[in-house]
Amino acid sequence: MGKYVLMLFITAALITGCSSNNKQQTLEVKENRAPFPPIIEPHNPEQAEESGDVVVVMGEMRNRDKWKTFVQNVQKHQPDQVRVTMYTIEGGPIIHELVYDGELIQTTYDDTRDMYGSRQNKTLNTCTGISTMKSGGWRTFYILTGCEQESTFSIPST
Template identity: 30%
Template sequence: MKHVITFIITIMILVACGNQKPISSPSSASDNNPLNADVTAMHNRHEGLEYMNAYVKNYKTLKDLRLIRYTIEGDPIIYDVSYDEGLFSLTVDTTRDQFGNGSVETFQCQEINKNESLNETKYYLTQCDNHNANGDQFELLKVWHNVLEQDHFEFTLQIDDRVIRSKDSHFSQKDLQKIYKTMVYNNYLAKKSFDKSCSSDANQTTVLKVYINNGDRYYEWDSCDQSRDAKRMNEIKQTILNLYNDSK
């Protein structure tokens, strides 16, 4: 009888454990955009800067912006911006930040601006109420693209048989800065997905190798590729070609 009771108790424990819901973990940048972000920023890697730039110019049409900035630990902080009747409403949600104060705050602001230089680009709201961190200004996002802050930066661009190397060409420091800025804007460190199935009689294959600090990146795509990642890489490619031709 004891064995029967022990067996029944064991079965009950196993069933109870099986019915337990898994403990949910904080969302991370590797999730497939579960928080419906328009723009994400994690460790100076940015996705969706095209929308950020478009919103600054066309906020009356686009109305809403959701920016998610991830902490060092990978927790999302959500910035929701909406425009209506001449005012921007900003809601900052830190409830998913395990090491933050876990609050939801709302501010009213009158303008959105972008301040762009060779070294950095800042997006911010101004004339905001209830915000004392920097007067009446609230910084939404800062993008660093100062190539001098990198320990090492080189690239090799090959288009069919034509090869352009940063160390062999007459690129000025200002040129390299512009190229690096374009790379950062187009999130060059992110994993790329190119269309390998396209074909064209006039197709060209482009290879870009980037050597950054102690690592390197390799990209190969075709001119017939119309994917989003190919268009981004073509912007980098065109920037390099334009500056190379100007340096001759």
């Protein structure tokens, strides 16, 4: 009986040790990337823009070239990253950090600086791509697609 338990344990250890772990591989890519610039408080639109963030205030986008480059790199399967800071009507920043490893987009959603935000931890998500969506028949937005969890990310395309 002990012999069978030992064989079962060894077999399970070999199977576990030889199987791939995609999450671990994605985390390794994320750890090797250059960190985002530090967030200067209070994170107002001018400071966010100077830090290199793509900034969205009242539907207007600043540092648009950084967003376009990120989208193009995703389409070409080239690793890239971008931080998008969107401001609510009240002026609260909501920060999205997107890291693309050539296959998947790791997103971090941080609304802790918004007075109506969660005040809790940042939310992590994994998505497979970016697409456009029309809203109201006349506005087009970029959205994340193929996400593990429902995505709240949308950014105007114009």
